[in-house]
Amino acid sequence: MRDRKRGTVRDLRRQNRAAVLWSLYLSQPRSRHELGAATGLSAASVTNVIRELIDKGVVIETGLAESDGGRPRTMLGMNPGYGYVIGVDIGETRTRVELFDLTMTERARAEYPLDQAAEHDVAVVVGQIASGLDTVLAGSGIDREAILGVGIGVPGIIERGPEVLVHGQTYGWDAVPLEKLLRAHTDLPLRFDNGAKTMGRAELWFGAGRGARNAVMVLIGSGVGASLISGGATYQGATSSAAEFGHVTVAVGGRKCRCGASGCLEAYVGAAAILERYGQPTAATDQELGLAELIDAASTSAHAAGILDETARYLGAGIGTLINLFNPERVILGGWAGLQLGARLLPDIRNAARQHSLHHLYAATSIVLGELGPGAVALGAATLPMETFLNSSGQ
Numbered sequence: 356m357r358d359r360k361r362g363t364v365r366d367l368r369r370q371n372r373a374a375v376l377w378s379l380y381l382s383q384p385r386s387r388h389e390l391g392a393a394t395g396l397s398a399a400s401v402t403n404v405i406r407e408l409i410d411k412g413v414v415i416e417t418g419l420a421e422s423d424g425g426r427p428r429t430m431l432g433m434n435p436g437y438g439y440v441i442g443v444d445i446g447e448t449r450t451r452v453e454l455f456d457l458t459m460t461e462r463a464r465a466e467y468p469l470d471q472a473a474e475h476d477v478a479v480v481v482g483q484i485a486s487g488l489d490t491v492l493a494g495s496g497i498d499r500e501a502i503l504g505v506g507i508g509v510p511g512i513i514e515r516g517p518e519v520l521v522h523g524q525t526y527g528w529d530a531v532p533l534e535k536l537l538r539a540h541t542d543l544p545l546r547f548d549n550g551a552k553t554m555g556r557a558e559l560w561f562g563a564g565r566g567a568r569n570a571v572m573v574l575i576g577s578g579v580g581a582s583l584i585s586g587g588a589t590y591q592g593a594t595s596s597a598a599e600f601g602h603v604t605v606a607v608g609g610r611k612c613r614c615g616a617s618g619c620l621e622a623y624v625g626a627a628a629i630l631e632r633y634g635q636p637t638a639a640t641d642q643e644l645g646l647a648e649l650i651d652a653a654s655t656s657a658h659a660a661g662i663l664d665e666t667a668r669y670l671g672a673g674i675g676t677l678i679n680l681f682n683p684e685r686v687i688l689g690g691w692a693g694l695q696l697g698a699r700l701l702p703d704i705r706n707a708a709r710q711h712s713l714h715h716l717y718a719a720t721s722i723v724l725g726e727l728g729p730g731a732v733a734l735g736a737a738t739l740p741m742e743t744f745l746n747s748s749g750q
């Protein structure tokens with residue numbers, strides 16, 4: 356009985372530490388008073404938890420802030436140098452490896468173009484990640500012992516078993532044992548998730564999704580993905596593969612898709628498909644430039660303008676389906692192509708989404724652009740090991 360009671364007290368202290376750390380991580384600096392209001396903990400509990408975390412070196416005092424009439428308040432923040440996380444984005448056109456400190460400030464980065472992007476040779480990608488890990492460690496001068504873990508955003512579906520397998524149908528990745536392959540190069544803790552989902556987490560926590568409990572992140576690059584945020588957490592589905600949004604049918608019997616089916620949304624609004632419809636099929640590495648040129652050309656070319664108009668209508672119809680199914684308070688459009696298209700077409704996309712969703716549900720949502728840019732996948736991936744660290748309350 357006494358043991359159980361002792362265990363419960365210990366659990367409670369750990370929960371309190373995790374609550375305070377999460378609160379600081381997502382919004383800093385904060386005063387003890389603000390942390391109490393945000394976590395619901397008593398002033399005494401916050402004071403105790405903060406003392407522990409400062410003693411451990413996880414949290415630091417960042418300065419004083421004026422408060423109305425009273426004494427200036429001591430502001431607290433995560434200690435940036437306590438530990439570091441690495442995020443990896445296995446993208447369609449490049450592999451990106453970024454190292455962040457505890458305040459999610461980028462400290463080093465390595466980028467490798469995928470020249471034969473259509474093939475996405477697994478050995479090439481694994482070699483790039485291994486080299487990237489070495490490069491960011493060397494470039495930042497940070498000791499590898501201080502790395503809390505590595506998060507990897509992958510293209511495709513994750514199968515979580517004894518070892519992580521990746522199914523990237525459109526990449527020709529069939530049950531790729533990515534975890535085992537990377538283990539040959541590093542013994543750092545590894546966590547994996549789908550790239551659209553890691554981007555969704557980054558936008559939810561640090562970008563256009565801040566404060567939203569129910570949101571959909573639509574990621575458009577060469578292909579199309581989505582991430583559902585339900586009740587503040589990423590919705591995973593039965594096999595962690597929810598929201599393969601690019602492969603919902605928008606035209607029965609329509610254009611052939613990379614997945615083998617026909618009429619998928621991706622076959623109309625993915626950058627690869629847009630450029631094909633434009634009559635200029637383009638290798639993955641040149642699609643960013645190709646799409647930018649198409650958008651420029653639309654000012655003077657009726658053909659280009661027509662392609663974009665059609666793209667907005669298909670994308671709006673797809674987003675309308677998401678609104679009808681999930682009733683999100685916010686739809687965030689991101690990914691490099693999503694940001695390029697949205698900068699010009701957002702009013703048209705909103706209009707089409709309105710036409711393809713129920714009035715009541717459309718009125719309850721807003722469709723906005725991502726705020727973090729294409730780098731959000733790596734940032735979001737880095738939040739995977741950070742989540743483990745925060746939940747273990749800074750152990």
Ligand SMILES: [Zn+2]
Binds near residue numbers: 619
């Ligand atoms: Zn498809």
